[in-house]
Amino acid sequence: MKDFDAAGHVEHMADLLGLAIDPAWKEGVVANMAATARMAALVAAVPLDETVEPAMVFEP
Amino acid sequence: MTVAESLTRPGHAIAGDVNSGRLSARSVAEAALAAIEAGNARLGAFTDVTAERALAEAARVDARVAAGEKLPLAGVPYSVKNLFDVEGITTRAGSKINRDRPAAVRDATLIERMGAAGAVLVGAVNMGEYAYDFTGENAHDGASLNPHDPSRMSGGSSGGSGTSVAAGMAALSLGSDTNGSIRVPASFCGLYGLKPTFGRLSRARTFPFVHSLDHLGPLARSPRDLALVLDALQGPDADDSALIARPPVAAVANFARGVGDLRIAVAGGYFRAGAGPEALAAVAHVAKALGATREVEIPIAAAARAAAYLITTSESSALHLDRLRGRAGDFDPDTRDRFLSGAMVPAAWYLSAQRLRAAAKAAFASLFETVDVILAPATPFPALKSGTRTVEIGGATLPARPNIGIFTQPISFVGLPVVAVPVWLPGAALPIGVQVVAPAWREDIALRVAEVLHQSGATSAPVAQT
Numbered sequence: 270m271k272d273f274d275a276a277g278h279v280e281h282m283a284d285l286l287g288l289a290i291d292p293a294w295k296e297g298v299v300a301n302m303a304a305t306a307r308m309a310a311l312v313a314a315v316p317l318d319e320t321v322e323p324a325m326v327f328e329p
Numbered sequence: 330m331t332v333a334e335s336l337t338r339p340g341h342a343i344a345g346d347v348n349s350g351r352l353s354a355r356s357v358a359e360a361a362l363a364a365i366e367a368g369n370a371r372l373g374a375f376t377d378v379t380a381e382r383a384l385a386e387a388a389r390v391d392a393r394v395a396a397g398e399k400l401p402l403a404g405v406p407y408s409v410k411n412l413f414d415v416e417g418i419t420t421r422a423g424s425k426i427n428r429d430r431p432a433a434v435r436d437a438t439l440i441e442r443m444g445a446a447g448a449v450l451v452g453a454v455n456m457g458e459y460a461y462d463f464t465g466e467n468a469h470d471g472a473s474l475n476p477h478d479p480s481r482m483s484g485g486s487s488g489g490s491g492t493s494v495a496a497g498m499a500a501l502s503l504g505s506d507t508n509g510s511i512r513v514p515a516s517f518c519g520l521y522g523l524k525p526t527f528g529r530l531s532r533a534r535t536f537p538f539v540h541s542l543d544h545l546g547p548l549a550r551s552p553r554d555l556a557l558v559l560d561a562l563q564g565p566d567a568d569d570s571a572l573i574a575r576p577p578v579a580a581v582a583n584f585a586r587g588v589g590d591l592r593i594a595v596a597g598g599y600f601r602a603g604a605g606p607e608a609l610a611a612v613a614h615v616a617k618a619l620g621a622t623r624e625v626e627i628p629i630a631a632a633a634r635a636a637a638y639l640i641t642t643s644e645s646s647a648l649h650l651d652r653l654r655g656r657a658g659d660f661d662p663d664t665r666d667r668f669l670s671g672a673m674v675p676a677a678w679y680l681s682a683q684r685l686r687a688a689a690k691a692a693f694a695s696l697f698e699t700v701d702v703i704l705a706p707a708t709p710f711p712a713l714k715s716g717t718r719t720v721e722i723g724g725a726t727l728p729a730r731p732n733i734g735i736f737t738q739p740i741s742f743v744g745l746p747v748v749a750v751p752v753w754l755p756g757a758a759l760p761i762g763v764q765v766v767a768p769a770w771r772e773d774i775a776l777r778v779a780e781v782l783h784q785s786g787a788t789s790a791p792v793a794q795t
Contacts, residue, residue, distance in 0.1 A: 279670065286654070288669060290669060294657075298670045301670035308639050309678040311635035315632045321688055
């Protein structure tokens with residue numbers, strides 16, 4: 270899989286979500302986005318059976 | 330013993346004196362308010378001191394005691410993290426933005442229950458902005474500092490809770506713990522801290538951080554205080570839809586049963602790899618005191634921590650999305666960049682983390698078929714110097730702020746009850762905490778272990794002598 274492009278993702282999503290990111294903050298936001306992508310890769314590396322449900326519970 | 334000296338004792342001792350008439354709740358409240366007045370400017374614990382309310386509550390306690398009532402927390406002065414609603418005070422949750430809101434019109438459920446048990450609220454305390462923090466630092470209110478060494482962090486995000494109890498300004502504090510925010514300041518400030526089972530205590534009328542992971546609980550200077558508070562705070566509450574209907578656990582009643590029947594093991598693998606020398610020594614010290622020799626592996630721990638990170642950043646950022654759109658410049662710079670990136674997390678990443686939570690729950694449940702208690706470090710190191718930006722963990726240089734909680738996150742992710750116990754290693758100037766982890770809904774087991782450690786002197790939580 271292609272490496273996650275944190276800077277490109279931040280640029281695209283900020284525009285889409287209407288988030289104005291000051292240029293001085295951008296490096297920090299991108300660094301955090303990259304850290305989050307590394308966490309997602311750690312989670313994705315754990316094989317889970319398709320029957321495993323999300324842990325959220327809703328009781329009507 | 331003067332009233333001021335009595336403040337250095339645990340809450341249950343203060344309650345004993347008030348119930349027996351040796352001390353009045355009013356005199357204790359006055360002494361606590363004097364201690365806050367004397368020390369708060371230096372340590373940054375309180376953001377709102379509720380002096381008038383404290384004296385009024387104390388007068389009611391004295392009247393109830395005079396009428397013959399025995400109250401479990403009679404006259405015990407306590408603080409609350411400033412994300413709890415306190416009637417008449419704006420709930421700032423560590424932020425600048427939320428102080429534009431009107432004052433709260435009713436106390437949080439847990440504050441109402443503390444009052445019914447005789448405790449006296451002395452104020453609301455400092456916290457990391459919107460609880461996204463492990464340091465106790467805050468750009469708007471200043472840092473809550475470590476009473477054992479004010480050049481160091483209190484730990485967060487319940488930083489003012491740690492500072493106020495370790496400094497003897499309050500005997501107890503109520504904090505919140507999403508990823509470690511009770512256990513981290515307990516470790517850094519040398520206190521006992523209880524993170525109950527997820528869903529055990531009502532979160533009604535507190536400002537949320539991460540709905541899937543938020544817990545509330547006490548910090549104190551004795552395990553008995555934690556047990557008294559847990560007994561006082563449990564129970565159904567129609568105002569909290571996330572509260573899970575379970576029979577209450579009898580914390581104090583089971584307190585003196587010892588640990589002879591318990592199978593206690595130390596967490597290896599992930600929980601050793603990132604631990605500094607003090608953390609490893611503290612776990613070994615507690616294991617030795619309990620005669621625990623077995624080690625267990627928890628292979629899912631690293632992924633569990635990563636999943637907690639994902640859920641935290643996405644849910645909290647979604648909660649703050651409008652504020653991020655309109656007032657990003659008013660956030661604490663240390664939380665702002667994290668919230669902004671959290672708003673951009675793909676749904677598939679978030680849902681994979683929620684599915685991993687179910688798998689991690691199953692993995693821990695399986696482990697608890699062969700052990701009753703797991704010991705793990707609470708933090709990788711003792712309190713850091715204020716302003717520390719990076720730390721060494723397992724040979725890598727990492728940002729300090731998100732990594733202080735690497736050992737607490739996998740446990741709260743699964744919602745397990747934990748008591749953090751404070752260890753003072755021989756010759757050490759600073760304490761460090763160890764997590765005593767019990768099966769879901771068995772806070773009584775973790776509290777029994779903490780009490781044995783406390784009574785043997787293996788762990789202790791003295792008021793700071795600074």
